[in-house]
Structure formats: structure tokens, C-alpha cells
Amino acid sequence: MDTVDDGTATARSLGDWLSALHFADLTEDRATARIIDAVAAWGEAQGWRVYRRAPSVVPLPPPLNGTSVLDVACARPGGQPIAIEVDRLDRQRTVDKLLAEAAAGRLAVWVRWGAGPFRSPPLPVHLVTREATRRGGTWHTVTDLPAPRHSGPVDVVEAEELPWEAKP
Template identity: 35%
Template sequence: MAHELTEIGESEILAASLRTYLFETGFSFSGLTGKEATRTITRAVVQWVGASGWRCRSEAQMRYIDPPVLQSGGCIAYWSPSWSAYLDLRVIRKDGPPIAVEIDRADESTAVDKLRDEALRGRPALWIRWHGALRAELPAGVARLHLPTRSSKSPLRYSLAPVAGTETITLGPTVTPEARVEALHRDQQRIADEKRAAARPPGPGRTRCYW
């Protein structure tokens, strides 16, 4: 499959390409649990990647741009954001930068933060959201493809009608050159922070509370 790849709007082009692929292959499912539905959608995305002549890695490690800050949560000290995170899929291409992909049933996840930072690095960012209400705004550079599913109760199961090719694609604003330069500067600072942290003794972890 051929794609018209441009820096501006590339996330949108990829979201539309995936939607077309799902339409042409008649993608649908019925009576699946949440985990089964996520796995089924993920397999379809991986098949689209292969049909495009690319390859992908699942649970691909990435780092947030902003350096972690040590937080206190009662008896536990922890870093926020975490020192490392994982993308559902990282698509590797010879003809462009890697694509960051997140696949989620709900908005209550770290997907937006991960995709925001990948977009700021100049990488296309694609969020596949299925089921439920959608947040109104997206970060710059992120495209969201919504796959509306139906659910049943007792037991809870999800179904997706065959993709019609008109499913909603929502876009964040364009990443400005100034925002990208500033983000890359912060990214370099984050790398330096990681090196300094690696040279220090392990930080605080779980502690015992005495009452």
C-alpha cells in the first residue's frame, strides 16, 4: 500500500489509511471481552503495518520528555512521570520516522501523554480509541481514529460492526517549529538527567509506616 507522507498532517494521513484498510478488509468483531477486543484491534493494526511494507514492535520502550519529579504518596515515594513508559506499538519504516500507536478503550490512560511527546519529537502519533465518550481536545500532532463499539451487560461484551470507512478521525493542532525546538531541548535535558540518575544509588522505594 502506498502512502503520501508529509511532515504536516502525516498522522491524519496514517489514520485515514488505517481506516481504509479496516473498511476494505471488513474488520469487525462480536461478543468479545475488553481484553479480547483490544487484542483483536491490535492484530488488525499489525496486519495493516505489514500490508504497508513496514514492521512494528509491541510494548516498545519510550521516555517522557519532562524529567520525573520525586513525589510522596503516603508511605510510598515514587517518580512522576515514571522513568520509562511503553507504547502499544512502534511502527518502523524506511521511508519516514517511526509511528507511535496507542490502542485504548477509555481516555483514562497515559496514552495522550506518550503520544504528545512522540509528536513533539517529530514522529507521527496515532491513537486508536474504541468505545466510550471521547475527550474534546487532543495534543498537537496527534490523530485519533474512533471505532464505536456496542456493549452488552451480564456478562460485559463488546461488538464492532464492520468498519464503514467513515469512522471519525479527530486531529490535534499542528506542532509548531518553536514547540518542537523547545521540546527537543527538554528532551536532551531529560537524557542528561537519566545519566545522572544512573550514576546515583537507587532512589527511595516503598517504606514501612509505623503508627
């Protein structure tokens, strides 16, 4: 992949990678962890150094000390680093963090997952989405929904041969 891009090709590559991710019957925390694992695997497949819970340039809100962390960060030889956050919810703090990362020279990518709709963040933050839905208290990628339960018991009937008339 070309390491010099406006972020569109990188975001598209990650989106393609995540489209192959499937899960069923996961809690919100487990689904988020599964997506973070997939993002890290994508970075590793590109041959980049991948860091989970990497330090952010954004300080923690008072009364906490230190800096916030990124879900995933990737160091690319010859290309700008990538700062990636994974969220189900639309959080302004995440947008602010990614805008600060972009201002510090990193390619900022927000991976949103869930049922949508997904509001586009302001540029230069790039949005990557993975649709999932909640059913019965757990999350499923849309293609991995369990079969619906039937509304009642199924009656067993015997097959009968129907009369057949030959048409002239």
C-alpha cells in the same frame, strides 16, 4: 502511501483498515488485543517494520523505573516513525505520552474504540476511532451485534387465505 504527510493520510489509512475489523462477544481485554493485532497487520501490510510494546520516550511514574511502552510502533523507510496507542477510555496519560512521542519526532496516533463520544486530542496527535458497543457484558462492533431476543414466546398460527375482490 506517501511517507511524507502531516499524519492525516496515515491516520485515514489506518481508520479505513480498522473499519473492516469486526468482532463479537469479546471481553474488553480481548477486544483491545484484537484491535492491536489489526493495527500491527495494517503496518505490516504497508511493508513497515512493526513493533508491539515498543519502548516509549515517557518514563514510568514513580516508584517504577524504566520507560512506558507503546501498543504498536512502526518504522517507515524514508518517513518518520509512528507511535500508536490503543484505548477504550479517554486517558490523559495516553495523551501526554503521545504528545511526548510527537515532540520526539514520531507521528502520534491514538486509536480509540468503544461507544464514544470520542474527544479529539490536541494536535499533533491524530485520532482514529472504531465504534463498538457493550451488550451482555461483552463488546461487539456495531455491525456485529447479535440479534435481539424476543420479548416473549412466539405464537404459531396457521396461514389463512384472505378474501380477494377484483376491482373493476
